[in-house]
Amino acid sequence: MKGAISYAEYRTDDARLTIELIKAARRHGAEALNYMALDRIENDEAEGMRLHCSDKLDGTSYVFDARAVVSAAGPWVDKVRGISEQATSKKLHLTKGVHVVVHKKELPVRSPIYFDTKDGRMIFVIPRDKVCYIGTTDTDYHGDLDNVLCTKEDALYLLDNVNSYFEGISISLANVISSWAGLRPLIKEEGKGPTELSRKDEIFIDSNGLISMAGGKLTGFRMMAKKLVDLLQDKGMVNGLKKCLTRDYQIHADPFGSYEEYQAYVNKLINSFGTLGLNYDTSKYLVDNYGKNAASILSDIDQSNDDFDEALIRKEILFTIRYEASVRPDDFFNRRSGLLYFYPERISKYKDVVIDTFAEYFQWDPKFKDRQTLVMMKLINDSINIV
Numbered sequence: 001m002k003g004a005i006s007y008a009e010y011r012t013d014d015a016r017l018t019i020e021l022i023k024a025a026r027r028h029g030a031e032a033l034n035y036m037a038l039d040r041i042e043n044d045e046a047e048g049m050r051l052h053c054s055d056k057l058d059g060t061s062y063v064f065d066a067r068a069v070v071s072a073a074g075p076w077v078d079k080v081r082g083i084s085e086q087a088t089s090k091k092l093h094l095t096k097g098v099h100v101v102v103h104k105k106e107l108p109v110r111s112p113i114y115f116d117t118k119d120g121r122m123i124f125v126i127p128r129d130k131v132c133y134i135g136t137t138d139t140d141y142h143g144d145l146d147n148v149l150c151t152k153e154d155a156l157y158l159l160d161n162v163n164s165y166f167e168g169i170s171i172s173l174a175n176v177i178s179s180w181a182g183l184r185p186l187i188k189e190e191g192k193g194p195t196e197l198s199r200k201d202e203i204f205i206d207s208n209g210l211i212s213m214a215g216g217k218l219t220g221f222r223m224m225a226k227k228l229v230d231l232l233q234d235k236g237m238v239n240g241l242k243k244c245l246t247r248d249y250q251i252h253a254d255p256f257g258s259y260e261e262y263q264a265y266v267n268k269l270i271n272s273f274g275t276l277g278l279n280y281d282t283s284k285y286l287v288d289n290y291g292k293n294a295a296s297i298l299s300d301i302d303q304s305n306d307d308f309d310e311a312l313i314r315k316e317i318l319f320t321i322r323y324e325a326s327v328r329p330d331d332f333f334n335r336r337s338g339l340l341y342f343y344p345e346r347i348s349k350y351k352d353v354v355i356d357t358f359a360e361y362f363q364w365d366p367k368f369k370d371r372q373t374l375v376m377m378k379l380i381n382d383s384i385n386i387v
């Protein structure tokens, strides 16, 4: 060997990035409503567009008037455009991608690794605390958009490639501690298969005025947002719309200035709360998820509870309810804390505490609590069982 190169690959927590972005938008006056589905658009000569929506939690219907409507519904873009029955005018080609998670002791990597698969694709192995996740696949998908699952075939494809690539590594399905599957809303191109399709983003404008954006990558979200804001401005669709600010906009209200500052903060929390039971791993987990808000979660903890982890999870949930619009256990497990995939042992231990904390806060009646428990259990089962 004459030499080698290494390049930096960065890990993003997509759920945290999205929630921090929504919080930033709210600081600037935006209103954000989760679980509010757009069911139908009505065009009214006098009023403009009228949106018929429903709250997916309690079924209440709402009507909103709008001057412009942008749909960023990902894999559901075709459905929102109301063209799901007309195959010829469909814009999307959906492909499924799965990730599987194993303990680092099965695959002891220290930094993200990228390698080529036997069939000429690429796979990443990405470490996160005590686990690493392996992904992803890229296969055509025609199933239920709301129930995308990791199959044995998907998982074995990833494990087979990892086992062939890393010497001395032999990971089986039994070693997989969790998995998830998602859909890429790629832009359809006749005659092209999943891996040949471009990941470019596109904007579609329908005759009823609905603007949809699809394709693209998470890493390109600022450029995609700018394209949309510029379009709305060029077409004069929203009076008084300000110039897009994203280029110089810092998303987090109180970010760390450097990696050293972040590390010092993790240690400072241990100094302040170590006597309560806070160790390095938990301090890092809290700071990774909640930044400097970790201190306010910890300062509020019930010191009379002998089980520090239980007292902590209760406060964590209350923080995500009050400041991050968590309304169901799966919001917390899946889209706020990452516990579902990366710390599944904490889920199995504290799932009853989680459901009770939500039920107490929102004063759920027993029937509603039972329904939410079923939703939570399906999510947990889907993440630990490969079908």
Ligand SMILES: Cc1cc2nc3c(=O)[nH]c(=O)nc-3n(C[C@H](O)[C@H](O)[C@H](O)COP(=O)(O)OP(=O)(O)OC[C@H]3O[C@@H](n4cnc5c(N)ncnc54)[C@H](O)[C@@H]3O)c2cc1C
Residues within 6 Å of the ligand: 036, 037, 038, 039, 072, 073, 074, 075, 076, 080, 096, 097, 098, 136, 181, 182, 183, 184, 215, 216, 217, 218, 219, 220
């Ligand atoms: C397996 C996989 C791996 C990926 N890897 C990478 C990567 O390494 N790097 C990268 O940059 N990108 C990656 N991506 C792409 C990235 O995940 C997407 O670009 C990103 O999720 C798009 O975000 P979005 O908000 O546009 O859509 P989504 O995240 O799909 O969100 C769409 C939202 O619309 C909502 N919705 C649907 N219908 C309605 C309705 N009728 N009313 C109201 N709301 C509705 C849904 O509930 C959902 O919340 C990957 C994607 C997959 C699937």
